[in-house]
Amino acid sequence: MTIRFGLIGGGVMGEALLSRLLVHGIYQPSEVIVSEPLLARQGFLQQQYDVTVTADNSSVFALASEVVFLAVKPQVFSAMAQELAGILEAAYSPLVISILAGVSLNQLEGAFPQLPVIRAMPNTPATVGAGITAMCLGAYTNTKHQQIAQQIFSAVGEVVEVSETLMDAVTGLSGSGPAYVALMVEALADGGVAAGLPRGIANQLALQTVLGTARLLEESKIHPAELKDRVTSPGGTTIAGVAQLERAGFRSALIEAVRAAAQRSQELGK
Numbered sequence: 317m318t319i320r321f322g323l324i325g326g327g328v329m330g331e332a333l334l335s336r337l338l339v340h341g342i343y344q345p346s347e348v349i350v351s352e353p354l355l356a357r358q359g360f361l362q363q364q365y366d367v368t369v370t371a372d373n374s375s376v377f378a379l380a381s382e383v384v385f386l387a388v389k390p391q392v393f394s395a396m397a398q399e400l401a402g403i404l405e406a407a408y409s410p411l412v413i414s415i416l417a418g419v420s421l422n423q424l425e426g427a428f429p430q431l432p433v434i435r436a437m438p439n440t441p442a443t444v445g446a447g448i449t450a451m452c453l454g455a456y457t458n459t460k461h462q463q464i465a466q467q468i469f470s471a472v473g474e475v476v477e478v479s480e481t482l483m484d485a486v487t488g489l490s491g492s493g494p495a496y497v498a499l500m501v502e503a504l505a506d507g508g509v510a511a512g513l514p515r516g517i518a519n520q521l522a523l524q525t526v527l528g529t530a531r532l533l534e535e536s537k538i539h540p541a542e543l544k545d546r547v548t549s550p551g552g553t554t555i556a557g558v559a560q561l562e563r564a565g566f567r568s569a570l571i572e573a574v575r576a577a578a579q580r581s582q583e584l585g586k
C-alpha cells in the first residue's frame with residue numbers, strides 16, 4: 317500500500333494524533349511513516365502502531381504522498397529545515413501541516429518552497445479525542461488541503477479556523493491551557509486535603525467538579541458569570557471562597573498566564 321501520511325517527530329503530540337488517526341481509520345498503519353531519532357521511541361511506535369519508522373526526515377518527504385505532519389519542538393525547526401533544504405525535490409507535493417508553537421507560515425513556506433502549508437495548534441486533550449485545534453492556511457493551499465486538515469484534526473476534537481495573527485493567542489489559551497487546568501485540579505484537591513479530606517476522595521471531587529462544570533457550561537450555554545451567581549448563596553460558603561480567590565488575584569493570574577504564553581509563542585518564532 318502507498319504511504320500517504322508522514323509524521324516527523326513521534327513524541328507526545330505526534331503520537332496523540334497518530335493514534336487517533338489510526339483508530340478512526342483515516343489512515344491504515346501501512347500508509348504511515350514516522351521519522352523519529354530516538355531508537356526507543358522508534359521501537360515503541362513501530363510495535364504499538366505497526367507503522368513504518370525511520371530516522372531520516374527526507375525519506376518522509378520522499379514517501380508520504382498526501383501529508384507530512386511536523387511535530388518536533390520549535391527549537392529544532394531551523395536545523396531540520398536546513399537538513400531538508402536541497403533534498404526536497406520538485407516532484408514532492410504533500411500538504412505540510414505544522415503544529416510547532418510560534419513557527420509562522422512565512423517560516424514554513426520559506427523552508428518548504430511552493431508546498432501547501434497549514435499552521436495549526438492542537439492541545440493535549442487530543443489524546444482522548446477531546447482536543448481543540450485552531451488552524452490557518454498558507455498561500456499555496458486549496459479547498460482539498462483544507463478538507464484534509466479538517467478531517468485530521470476532527471479526529472482529535474473540535475476545529476476552528478483563525479487568521480494567523482491570532483495563532484500566538486490561541487497557543488497561550490488552548491494550546492497551553494490544559495496545564496493551567498491541571499494545576500487547578502491539583503490545587504483544588506490540595507485544598508480539600510487541607511480542609512481534612514482523604515487524598516483519593518479529594519482528587520475525585522476536584523476532577524469531577526472541573527469536568528462537570530465544563531459540561532454544564534457547554535450544554536446549558538449559560539455565561540460562566542451566571543453559573544457563578546447560581547452557586548453563590550447570599551452570605552454562604554461560595555462567596556467566601558470567591559472573595560478569597562479575588563483577593564489572591566485568581567482571574568488576573570489566569571489572564572496574565574495566557575498573555576505570557578502568547579508572548580513566548582511569539583518569541584519562539586523569532
Ligand SMILES: NC(=O)C1=CN([C@@H]2O[C@H](COP(=O)(O)OP(=O)(O)OC[C@H]3O[C@@H](n4cnc5c(N)ncnc54)[C@H](O)[C@@H]3O)[C@@H](O)[C@H]2O)C=CC1
Pocket residue numbers: 324325326327328329330351352353354357373387388389390392396415416417437438439440491
Ligand atoms: N505538548 C503539547 O501540549 C503541545 C505541543 N505542541 C507542539 O508540538 C510539537 C511537539 O511537542 P511535543 O510532542 O510535546 O514534544 P516531544 O518532545 O514529546 O516530541 C518531539 C519529538 O520529536 C523528536 N525529534 C527531535 N528532533 C527531531 C528531528 N530533527 N527530526 C525528527 N524528530 C525529532 C523527539 O525525539 C521527540 O520524540 C512542539 O512544536 C510543540 O510546540 C502543540 C500543541 C500542544
Ligand SMILES: O=C(O)[C@@H]1CCC=N1
Pocket residue numbers: 417487491492
Ligand atoms: O509549551 C509549549 O511550548 C507547547 C505549545 C502549546 C503547548 N505546549
